Amino acid sequence: MKILGHVRKYMKEGGAPLVRRAKGARAFLYPVDEKVKKRHGTIYAAAVKGDWGKVEEIYKNFPDDVRAKLESSYLGDTALHVVAAVGRNEFVKQLVSKYLKDEDLEMKNEKGNTAFCLAAMTGNMELVRFIYVSKENGITIDP
Numbered sequence: 057m058k059i060l061g062h063v064r065k066y067m068k069e070g071g072a073p074l075v076r077r078a079k080g081a082r083a084f085l086y087p088v089d090e091k092v093k094k095r096h097g098t099i100y101a102a103a104v105k106g107d108w109g110k111v112e113e114i115y116k117n118f119p120d121d122v123r124a125k126l127e128s129s130y131l132g133d134t135a136l137h138v139v140a141a142v143g144r145n146e147f148v149k150q151l152v153s154k155y156l157k158d159e160d161l162e163m164k165n166e167k168g169n170t171a172f173c174l175a176a177m178t179g180n181m182e183l184v185r186f187i188y189v190s191k192e193n194g195i196t197i198d199p
Contacts, residue, residue: 093127100128103138108147111135115155122155123163132166140171140187143180152190161191 095114099121102110115122125132136156139147148171152161164170172191175183 095121096124096126097128099124099135100126100138103135103144103147104142106139106142106144106147108150111147112150112154119155122151123160125165129165134163134165134171136160136163136171137165137169137174140180140183141174141178143175143178143183145180145183145186148183149186152187158191161187 095118099111099114102108103126123134125134126138129138131137133141136148136151139151161172162170169177172184172187175187
């Protein structure tokens with residue numbers, strides 16, 4: 057009963073509880089904001105398609121979503137992970153130059169992979185070089 061009290065206290069209005077396992081741990085409940093879930097689904101779909109304009113529009117209004125783990129990926133991927141995995145090189149370049157910080161290139165998904173790893177696994181050497189150089193030289197963020 058303590059769990060339900062906690063969920064009621066902290067769940068956002070309109071949210072729904074979601075049961076999820078955490079890397080082999082017991083299942084737990086956490087609140088889901090349906091608006092956020094839908095927005096993250098839109099980011100995921102646009103990232104797969106390479107629709108930078110759609111994603112940038114969302115990031116301008118919700119800048120914290122740049123680092124959000126997108127549930128649609130099922131692996132805790134951020135948009136950076138998604139576009140690196142599907143080879144949307146120009147999207148990656150826009151994302152890195154406009155929104156990300158140095159440490160963001162080190163974000164890992166639930167499998168422990170960074171965007172650099174995903175680019176390397178898919179054989180995208182152009183993207184591997186870009187991420188490596190961005191990390192080594194420090195990222196310059198456009199105003």
